[in-house]
Amino acid sequence: MAEVGVEWINDFPDPCDQNELSYCDETSEGFMDGMVSRGHTNVFNWGNANAFERDFRDPAFSGDDSNWVDAVDIAHFSSHGATNDSNVFRGNFGGQVDACRWRSDQARFGNTDLEFLCIDACNSLELTRDVIAVWENAFHGLRMILAFTDLVSDSWWTGGRGYNFGRRAGNSVRIKTAWLDECYSFWLDDNPVVMAAGRSQNSARNRRDNDRFGSGFDDIPNNEIEWFAWSWRD
């Protein structure tokens, strides 16, 4: 059974001021409910000011992810986000312990445990940027990033995507299929993306298309990754 952690932020008071969001709790806690309904384990659920940027930052950068995000099998983050033209993704937090935003260039996932990272935030796997430059150094045993290109909706009508993904991923449906099916919205033009790492082209494609809980794929150290493969619908 997989261990699951979620962090979500709707409220962004000073000094991390942003427009408030409304359904990040619905998305992340729904994902948790979906996974738990299929027998997986709730390890942590931190929302608003309880969600800390250091939970996503590697100890190599004085972070604490090895006790939180990198200590579970699958983590789900729902908040504001953006990838800048320097190819760094930043995810927004509602309270400042050390910083208001976590950065993809300070992420090293899987060197403790994390296998799948879900980022329910805008521009998180942004196809108009260099997705390899943004994320290649985050894969240290991490098998897949599940995220969005362009903007993703914060609304009641699409807030169930977390639960819908969690119930299927938790049922050992292919992770890619579950994410792309459940997070795609024709109506609101939400475009989910998945990205996997591999030792070869075939390995990266195979992992992207077929990985799931219990698949038997191993964790690949960063220095053995030769290829990345990704997929999206539009």
Added chain:
Amino acid sequence: MAVKYEAKFPRTIPASVNVYEVPAPAVSNAVLTTLAKNIGLTGASKTYITSTDALGYQEGRLSFEIRRVSGAISMRHEDKYGIQTEKAFDIPDRRCDAIARKFLDSAKLFPLASAKLMRITHLHGADTNRKERKITESLIDAGAVYRRLVDEVPVIGPGGIAMVNIGADAKVTGLSCLWRKAGKRVAKVKILPSARVIEAFEKAAAQFKGNTTVIQAEFGYFEQGPLDRQTTLEPAYALVYVVRNGDVAHKSAFVVNAGERAFSKLVGNKRFAKGDQKLRKKPA
């Protein structure tokens, strides 16, 4: 800050429309086995899957599911759906539409005359060697998206939609369909002027920090998503908008009843949120 409009409501909006009752969905093994038979299977497999939120049926490599609350139906080919093959997908849109229509006609989930092709979407695959960074991109499938019409009025929202997936071998590999039955007519309602919606939206948008842009403006019958029980099919206005505040942006929707009389809420309570948390201790 003034709201910028990249989209406007349709010029012709009917003066009034019917409101229909939506009966509870038929959710049974028979619904799934009938669908299986309609598309050429036997319907005689003994593999059923029951859970609190769905019923499933499997025959050969095809899996079917129906959601209990909404009646949303899906079908997936376990070996083909979403899987990149050696053969690149190169089927023209017109042929995809023909394949999808033939499939929907045989599936008999809804009258084909009530469906309008919106777009042929595609599942894309890409990969690159980490050192050379030369990206290879290809299409994996087509997803033909059909929108529902009720009395010639479009249906908007997360429901009232069907997608048929077609693989590189021109075979149907998947189906997602949420198309609730329209029951008896319960009323005819006059449609409110769209200016009232704009006024209400701009009042709400005045609270946003940054620039607000409306990117879609729609009128139609509103159909809810797969997690929701819907009791009436009634008209709504929907605005989809983007708010940009520095380098951070977000997208949302503003949906309101369009009829002079509203029969049900278009926005429900949160389904999963657990409420406020006890304050977590900050690290020293």
